Amino acid sequence: MEELDRVLKKYATSQDLMDRIRYVAETLSMEFDKWDDQYVSGPSLYFLVVAETDFEAYTDPLGENVWPTDRCKIVLDSPEAFRRVAEDVGFSRDGAIIVTGDGTIQQQMVRVRSPHHAEVPGVAELEYPDWMGTKHMSALETSLRQNVLWAVTLSEEDGRVTTYLDGTYQDYPREEIGGRWRPGE
Numbered sequence: 001m002e003e004l005d006r007v008l009k010k011y012a013t014s015q016d017l018m019d020r021i022r023y024v025a026e027t028l029s030m031e032f033d034k035w036d037d038q039y040v041s042g043p044s045l046y047f048l049v050v051a052e053t054d055f056e057a058y059t060d061p062l063g064e065n066v067w068p069t070d071r072c073k074i075v076l077d078s079p080e081a082f083r084r085v086a087e088d089v090g091f092s093r094d095g096a097i098i099v100t101g102d103g104t105i106q107q108q109m110v111r112v113r114s115p116h117h118a119e120v121p122g123v124a125e126l127e128y129p130d131w132m133g134t135k136h137m138s139a140l141e142t143s144l145r146q147n148v149l150w151a152v153t154l155s156e157e158d159g160r161v162t163t164y165l166d167g168t169y170q171d172y173p174r175e176e177i178g179g180r181w182r183p184g185e
Contacts, residue, residue: 014101016076017075018150024083024086025045028043028083029154029174030174041157042159043090043156044135044154044155045086046095046096046152046154048142049100049150050149052100058112058142060111060113062108062111067109068088068089074105094109095109101149114138114141115142126144133155135153139152139169143169151164152164158173
């Protein structure tokens with residue numbers, strides 16, 4: 001029971017936050033209508049939701065790639081502001097966006113270093129499907145880190161949205177986003 005209580009405490013407050021981030025990634029995927037055009041990349045996002053602000057041990061700043069916190073500082077404050085800024089960032093910047101468990105978005109976007117198997121148990125046993133690129137593999141590996149609650153990616157190649165939790169992932173190819181609620185079907 002103690003283990004269940006620990007898991008519930010760790011994830012209870014992050015579910016709404018993860019749902020909002022995933023919903024925005026799915027919305028951007030659905031709104032982009034050029035996925036099938038040759039030489040065109042869609043929006044790309046990589047979010048890490050972390051329990052604490054202690055993420056410097058496994059990340060490096062990506063120079064001028066920043067999230068404009070003057071336009072949106074907290075994910076859950078304004079859904080529309082978050083969507084607009086995510087769209088701008090998805091088309092113009094690279095790197096992971098760090099969000100703390102309370103929904104605060106860190107300004108500096110980062111490169112996430114791959115963990116060594118001695119540093120993060122279980123990373124050596126991960127299996128990567130063929131569709132995973134470096135961003136997706138990084139998110140999967142990073143989801144094993146103790147203070148990482150969730151990771152969410154939006155692929156610029158095909159619009160798929162993937163969520164990551166403790167070394168597992170749930171993949172939503174673009175044609176499956178929204179399921180029975182998908183507009184226009």
